[in-house]
Amino acid sequence: xxxxxxxxxxxxxxxxxxxxxxxxxxxxxxxxxxxxxxxxxxxxxxxxxxxxxxxxxxxxxxxxxxxxxxxxxxxxxxxxxxxxxxxxxxxxxxxxxxxxxxxxxxxxxxxxxxxxxxxxxxxxxxxxxxxxxxxxxxxxxxxxxxxxxxxxxxxxxxxxxxxxxxxxxxxxxxxxxxxxxxxxxxxxxxxxxxxxxxxxxxxxxxxxxxxxxxxxxxxxxxxxxxxxxxxxxxxxxxxxxxxxxxxxxxxxxxxxxxxxxxxxxxxxxxxxxxxxxxxxxxxxxxxxxxxxxxxxxxxxxxxxxxxxxxxxxxxxxxxxxxxxxxxxxxxxxxxxxxxxxxxxxxxxxxxxxxxxxx
Numbered sequence: 034x035x036x037x038x039x040x041x042x043x044x045x046x047x048x049x050x051x052x053x054x055x056x057x058x059x060x061x062x063x064x065x066x067x068x069x070x071x072x073x074x075x076x077x078x079x080x081x082x083x084x085x086x087x088x089x090x091x092x093x094x095x096x097x098x099x100x101x102x103x104x105x106x107x108x109x110x111x112x113x114x115x116x117x118x119x120x121x122x123x124x125x126x127x128x129x130x131x132x133x134x135x136x137x138x139x140x141x142x143x144x145x146x147x148x149x150x151x152x153x154x155x156x157x158x159x160x161x162x163x164x165x166x167x168x169x170x171x172x173x174x175x176x177x178x179x180x181x182x183x184x185x186x187x188x189x190x191x192x193x194x195x196x197x198x199x200x201x202x203x204x205x206x207x208x209x210x211x212x213x214x215x216x217x218x219x220x221x222x223x224x225x226x227x228x229x230x231x232x233x234x235x236x237x238x239x240x241x242x243x244x245x246x247x248x249x250x251x252x253x254x255x256x257x258x259x260x261x262x263x264x265x266x267x268x269x270x271x272x273x274x275x276x277x278x279x280x281x282x283x284x285x286x287x288x289x290x291x292x293x294x295x296x297x298x299x300x301x302x303x304x305x306x307x308x309x310x311x312x313x314x315x316x317x318x319x320x321x322x323x324x325x326x327x328x329x330x331x332x333x334x335x336x337x338x339x340x341x342x343x344x345x346x347x348x349x350x351x352x353x354x355x356x357x358x359x360x361x362x363x364x365x366x367x368x369x370x371x372x373x374x375x376x377x378x379x380x381x382x383x384x385x386x387x388x389x390x391x
């Protein structure tokens with residue numbers, strides 16, 4: 034239930050941003066999420082059945098995930114339209130995203146003790162504020178809007194652009210490995226908190242909070258490192274750092290403090306890698322097609338998550354099997370990083386200009 038809306042709607046969101054502009058789509062998206070939160074909150078008041086709660090939670094989860102992807106895609110579009118320093122603004126976007134990984138779970142940890150309905154109402158109020166900011170802010174740039182155009186899903190042309198640009202394909206491979214590893218890490222940490230430490234469900238938020246703190250710290254360190262070495266070298270060192278931290282995590286699944294510390298360091302390395310891949314995408318894809326291409330890339334990047342969930346359901350969560358799956362995900366990340374380096378190095382040494390296929 035959570036994934037069906039993503040598959041159907043995420044590409045449409047990207048096409049809508051390219052055709053109707055960031056402001057309109059962002060306001061509508063926030064209002065839709067607001068309505069979804071209020072609807073589920075109202076449903077909980079009437080004491081629904083367990084099946085109804087499960088369906089509502091799945092649909093709301095998919096709706097919020099689509100909205101989060103829309104927000105990131107909209108910010109990428111704004112960076113491509115008006116940014117004078119893409120790397121700086123991409124890092125700022127990542128900092129905002131990582132900060133949300135701290136504030137969101139922390140707010141949930143504080144408010145969850147009251148009721149789930151209160152938490153949903155608080156989320157609805159935040160969506161209302163965000164929609165108002167998009168609607169009234171003069172800093173939201175305008176992109177070309179076709180008044181007579183109808184929104185379609187231009188999957189063929191966008192997929193062609195992705196597949197004919199090897200660097201974009203390699204960045205998708207990196208994201209697939211990272212997302213699979215992160216999904217397995219959260220399952221492992223939750224299992225450790227639940228079974229070994231027997232803490233309440235609120236403490237599951239510690240996984241995201243630890244990651245968010247280290248992610249924000251990494252975005253503060255990023256400008257200093259990027260000024261002292263080339264982007265490709267920084268990406269390479271980040272890939273090595275992430276691989277070492279990830280491999281160490283696989284060996285420390287029974288010790289929660291060490292596990293969370295290594296996960297936080299792992300996230301720091303992925304911040305550098307993610308900044309590089311996002312900047313690369315903004316530079317490679319024509320701005321008029323950026324949102325629709327990014328929406329497909331986001332969908333492909335996250336497509337591994339339901340497979341991870343299915344694997345955990347079928348094979349369970351014993352440490353040995355989790356370790357094997359985490360090692361496989363790490364191998365995919367290393368493969369993607371190696372491909373990016375091998376594809377970028379000749380371009381840099383020959384000082385060739387990267388031109389995406391038309």
